[in-house]
Amino acid sequence: MATTRSVVMGDGLSIPQIGFGTYKMPDPDAEAAVATAIEVGYRHIDTATMYGNEIGVGRGLAVSGVPREDLFVVSKLNNPDHEPNDARAALERTLTDLALDRLDLYLVHWPYPEENTTPLVDTWNVLVEAQKEGLVTSIGMSNGEPEHLREIRDSGLPMPAVNQIEIHPYLPNSDLVKFTRSLGITVESWSPIARGQLVTDPVVVAMSEETGIPVGQIILAWHLAQDLVVIPKASSKARMAENFASQDVTLSPENIAALDGLYKGEAGRTGKHPSTMKRFGE
Numbered sequence: 001m002a003t004t005r006s007v008v009m010g011d012g013l014s015i016p017q018i019g020f021g022t023y024k025m026p027d028p029d030a031e032a033a034v035a036t037a038i039e040v041g042y043r044h045i046d047t048a049t050m051y052g053n054e055i056g057v058g059r060g061l062a063v064s065g066v067p068r069e070d071l072f073v074v075s076k077l078n079n080p081d082h083e084p085n086d087a088r089a090a091l092e093r094t095l096t097d098l099a100l101d102r103l104d105l106y107l108v109h110w111p112y113p114e115e116n117t118t119p120l121v122d123t124w125n126v127l128v129e130a131q132k133e134g135l136v137t138s139i140g141m142s143n144g145e146p147e148h149l150r151e152i153r154d155s156g157l158p159m160p161a162v163n164q165i166e167i168h169p170y171l172p173n174s175d176l177v178k179f180t181r182s183l184g185i186t187v188e189s190w191s192p193i194a195r196g197q198l199v200t201d202p203v204v205v206a207m208s209e210e211t212g213i214p215v216g217q218i219i220l221a222w223h224l225a226q227d228l229v230v231i232p233k234a235s236s237k238a239r240m241a242e243n244f245a246s247q248d249v250t251l252s253p254e255n256i257a258a259l260d261g262l263y264k265g266e267a268g269r270t271g272k273h274p275s276t277m278k279r280f281g282e
């Protein structure tokens with residue numbers, strides 16, 4: 001498939017269902033990686049101020065030659081920037097670093113409730129105002145737990161269009177997915193391959209040998225079958241292409257059930273639980 005399937009977000013706008021993740025991709029590598037991902041067919045690029053690569057990502061977007069209106073660019077507000085004046089300045093820096101005048105989607109990266117002294121709603125309101133000004137087309141949460149989503153709902157402000165959370169067969173996060181969707185919010189899976197751990201899982205390897213479907217595609221097709229948006233990261237063009245082609249894969253109900261059987265619950269979490277995230281990172 002040369003194009004990307006789209007999913008409708010909570011605000012009624014579309015997001016390409018497969019995006020390219022750029023976490024742990026240092027700034028000098030990001031330009032070539034993003035340009036290659038776009039060449040492969042990706043139109044949705046996921047970055048964050050926390051990743052320290054917005055300049056490289058922006059260069060990759062520019063050298064790709066693909067018109068801005070055909071790209072879907074996502075970044076995230078960093079934890080130390082939640083105070084409203086800081087949040088606004090952080091968004092402006094992100095736009096400068098990416099060399100864009102608008103983001104397609106801007107997320108609050110982590111609520112980090114233990115140390116955050118700024119009410120989430122005050123930070124959220126900065127995103128709402130930026131959306132009204134056209135600096136960001138859609139706004140969303142990342143790592144939103146039910147209490148965070150309820151806080152925004154109860155404020156009467158517009159709801160997040162998406163909630164980007166850790167999801168993969170080891171940690172399907174089903175209750176949070178269900179709750180998020182009950183509020184009309186679209187769910188995105190971060191670390192959809194469990195940061196690479198799933199590609200060597202014996203169940204996935206055996207399934208790949210039996211079906212002839214590459215491991216990356218098996219895992220990503222599991223997400224796509226649940227209407228989740230996925231943002232896998234890969235370093236080589238071959239892996240980028242393999243992952244992108246997961247849109248053409250339909251898994252059998254037996255294969256999906258076997259992947260569901262990999263459930264580990266909290267033991268399968270690869271990142272921080274949102275309730276224990278610290279202001280200055282992991």
Ligand SMILES: NC(=O)c1ccc[n+]([C@@H]2O[C@H](COP(=O)([O-])OP(=O)(O)OC[C@H]3O[C@@H](n4cnc5c(N)ncnc54)[C@H](OP(=O)(O)O)[C@@H]3O)[C@@H](O)[C@H]2O)c1
Nearest residue numbers: 021022023142190191192193194195196216232233234235
């Ligand atoms: N919102 C948040 O808090 C949050 C947190 C974490 C991640 N994210 C986003 O989610 C994106 C994806 O998560 P992630 O980067 O942590 O991990 P991931 O996409 O789950 O896994 C990436 C790992 O899998 C390997 N891999 C990818 N495709 C493969 C394939 N087809 N065959 C074999 N190995 C393959 C990659 O290796 P190579 O790189 O060597 O190819 C890399 O080590 C991030 O890049 C970021 O954009 C968001």
